[in-house]
Amino acid sequence: MRKARKVRLLSAAVAIPLTLLVAWAVVHVARRERMRPEGQPITRTNSRIASVPPEASNDRAAEAVERRADPDKADGVSEVLDEMSRQYGHAGNLDWDDARALVAKRKGLSDALVDRLSSLGPGGALAIAGHFAAASGTRAKLLLVRALGEIPDSTAPVALEGLLAVAPTHSVRREIVVALGKRPEARAIEALGRILQSEQDPRLRIAAVQALSGRPEAMQALTLSLAEDADTAVRIEAIRSIGLIGDDGARSALTDVAVGEEDVSIRMNAIQELARSFPEACVAVLGALLDDSEPRIRLSVVDALRRLPNAGGRLQKSG
Secondary structure, eight states: OHHHHHHHHHHHHHHHHHHHHHHHHHHHHHHHHHHSOTTOOOOOOSSOOOSSOOOOOHHHHHHHTTSOOOHHHHHHHHHHHHHHHHHOOOOOSOOHHHHHHHHHHHHHHHHHHHHHHHTTOTTHHHHHHHTTTTSOHHHHHHHHHHHHHHSSOTTHHHHHHHHHTTOOSHHHHHHHHHHHHHOOSHHHHHHHHHHHHHOOOHHHHHHHHHHTTTOGGGHHHHHHHHHHOSOHHHHHHHHHHHHTTOSHHHHHHHHHHHHHOSOHHHHHHHHHHHHHHOTTTTHHHHHHGGGOSOHHHHHHHHHHHHTOTTOHHHHHHHO
């Protein structure tokens, strides 16, 4: 009995500070958002900063818990997590068909639980975020994050960015980035832009670029990432995300890279994206690059033009 009591006390001693830290992170991000002038553009920091902030002081944590979630919504989150705990037991040894059936069943369960959390509506994001630290295991944390990506609550982006600072694993942090990409609010795009400028892990920067793909309002963040990110894979992913925007601004940005970028591999990817996203409008630009001094660029242009039905004349002339 004494041993069990010590375990319970130790669990409480760990869970309470983590809950306070999550609450402080959410409030800190919300306060920063309120202090930023409306419409202020995202700017690049001079150097990358650590993903996890310094440890919150007791005073900040005490201030954070003053913002309590609606009790009914908090109870709703607790009920969902309890349901998940009951349904996700040890599977044991299963054959292939039984394993597939169990995976499908659990996916359906997860989707239903996310729907229940999403139905909490406005005010529910704070309740969901408040359960993050104490949620048992990665599966439960991922469920909460998924719900924050879908809940009709405009404060969800602030909650997600706060959780990013305290998320324990890469998989959870990546899911937070994905959830931000599902949010329609301008705050979500701004949060993803900050991730591109401050996150040290290039895998998360790639996830942020993917989350911004095809969104015209993210053009500034994507072009900045394409121009300045230190990781080639991130820059290549930004090319694709810009191409998916599909407007004149995107075409102009990719043309500038295809013509003027120093890195040959980046130029080649921009050429291929121009052909994929702007097959008619890019023919003249690509035709001019047939005389480029770099042989790899010329080969890339020929490959791109061969896939365009209206570019045969350009290739004949080059031949």
